[in-house]
Amino acid sequence: MTSAPAGASLDAAALRRRVADLVAAHDPATTDPTAFLAARFDAGLAWVHFPEGAGGLGAPRALQAGVDAEFARLGHALTGREGLVIGLGMAAPTILAFGTPEQRARFLRPLYTGEEVWCQLFSEPGAGSDLAALGTRAVRDGDTWVVNGQKVWTSLAHRARWAILLARTDPDVPKHRGLSYFICDMHAEGVDVRPLRQLTGEAEFNEVYLTDVRIPDAHRLGEVGEGWRVAQTTLMNERVSIGGHSEPREGGLIGVVADLWRDRPELRTPGLHDALLRLWVEAEAARLTKERLRQQLAAGQPGPEGSAAKYAFSRLNQEISGLELELLGQEGLYYDDWTFRRPEGVEFARRGAGFHYLRSRGNSIEGGTSEILRTIIAERVLGLPAEPRVDKDVAWKDLPK
């Protein structure tokens, strides 16, 4: 990450003073929340490790948590930003790393303020874990690209103004080398967003059909054929998003089940008690591991534990939600709502045990399956040799589909 000399000399106290100055200049009672976020971006306090002019100050990334905490203390906590996760967590770092000055100037500010929502057009019906095998085609036509294909598993597509898009620009070279990375206007002609119903009954995700969608070459990120390398930046940031605050004991789903156990003595059996205690131990170990990772990041010593946090979470969430249903017994046979509809925001905590159980099945599939994550840990952390590959030196068009 770029570190301007001015930013490197900033310390936590200096940043707190800048936060205080900004808050003093904008009375929370009369300032529009979006305008306040715009002012925060312009002051370089959006993400302090970004360069000046791009919402940052070129300061060490570890200082961001202190800035967020200071804003929260002064009544400007960042809330209700669940719909911005792809923009903030994936698009922004990628635009910073590969974007032109014009792209940074156009996209970062409204992305941060929430005026423009982003989604991700990566996965396809024929390319899930094997993302590099994707077949959506982008064909050059002068200084625009014409895109055709189908994307799936796309959360927020129906609300998004922009998408980060991975498409094939050269089918005649091996799969990793023929990809390019674009910013796609979700309001463009030929973009068709359809809700995709999941096994929970609702449509949290979408499928997106792209038919002769025209993207200006000025909206390409990175060089033609360099899309896979650009996408690595995006995917790396997907797994680094560890919060700046500590999670309390029993903060997750284990707290819901533990309270159910405490409140409903008639549900208790010896076998369920043992299962609950085992999961309580696992949940507490996972919480402390995340806390240790947070402390490592804050001390500027990021560890490889980040790649494991998501894997551990998904397994745990699945087992705890399974126990919740069994503990409820007869009540576990009911379900709150099978209606085919799009959920508003994050509804997990408000929904019933049946939903917890069913939704958690997706945890080990979305954002990298548990199988892929274990392979990543084995190869990148433990340094074990890769499996022999049959698809590395074959042109994409000649691969079995």
Next chain:
Amino acid sequence: MSEAVEGAAVPGLLYSEVEDDLRASVRALLADRSPAAAVLARVEGDPVADLDLWRELAAMGATALPVPEELGGAGASLREASVVAEELGRAVACVPFLGSAVLGAGALLRTGGEAAAGVLADIASGASAAVLAVPLATPPGADLPAGVRADGGTLTGAVRGVADAATADRLVVPAHGPDGPGLYLVAAADAGVTPVVSLDLTRPLADVRLDGAPAQVLATGPAAREAFGAALSTGAALLAAEQLGVAEWALATTVDYLKTRTQFGRPVGSFQAVKHRLADLWVGVSQARAVVRAAAGAAADGHPDAELNAALAQAFVSEVAVRAAEEAVQLHGGIGFTWEHPAHLYLKRAKADAIALGTADRHRAALARLAGLPAA
């Protein structure tokens, strides 16, 4: 929500520079003086314990870290002691650290008094090893064992399966007398100490017989109970650090081996079925490290969570260490089943440690009480 749940602390879970330096010195000493081949040669000899190595560890201050400086100790905290325990576990070193530096010193530090101070100074200098005379499987929260009676300044009775007793010259003996429970100091020479054949080759056990042995009282009544319970609970936190070291050795050694071992024309470590098991193990070891640091930190600070974190550490890390050692044997294949390969030393230590100071199940029962999750 129970009080323990609401009062959860956010302890520092990283290693300090001082701890990193301490680890490096202990690891270097153990690599030089106690490599796997040397341990293997020791375990069928007599004595099993390496008292020269023990004295060198004492000279580094590693045997009496939590003992205050005025008593000859290092005046350091249980966090540093936990780092030493990790390294001793990683080397399955044959030294009386658990019996003497952890359990014996742990009880003596809490009873106080002149007699205790004298023994602590001897432990710190390496001149003495003083072990707590309890069956090694005793969990924190257990009452003082009923097998020894105190009467008129003497002790009579038996304690079976005491860790490191054969090496000790002093015994801290829990006993029951006319005034209730008490902790007593006995010279090992005045007791009958008989080595037994132990599952863990690197931590020998012995039976202790007392037949009117002269004893000096260290504490009685509630003070004795408190010192006994605290020694076991702190011991559980430090034992988990040792188990982490065992697990780390097993994982690292297995990964190294599978990078070079070739079958079917490929490194065995390139097979996905093998890789995923090792990835799971790495996740478990990473989590164990966080849990062990939380337990050491809470014990060092005397935090209200200390007892809960120690039980958590035992409930979690015992299973990780056993799994790591079992996987090491399995994934080494034929060579892993031989006596000449050190994997079995770690398997035996891991399984014995999982029983020592209470099984995971007993610690989960303690957590049920501490976290307010009552039984059916």
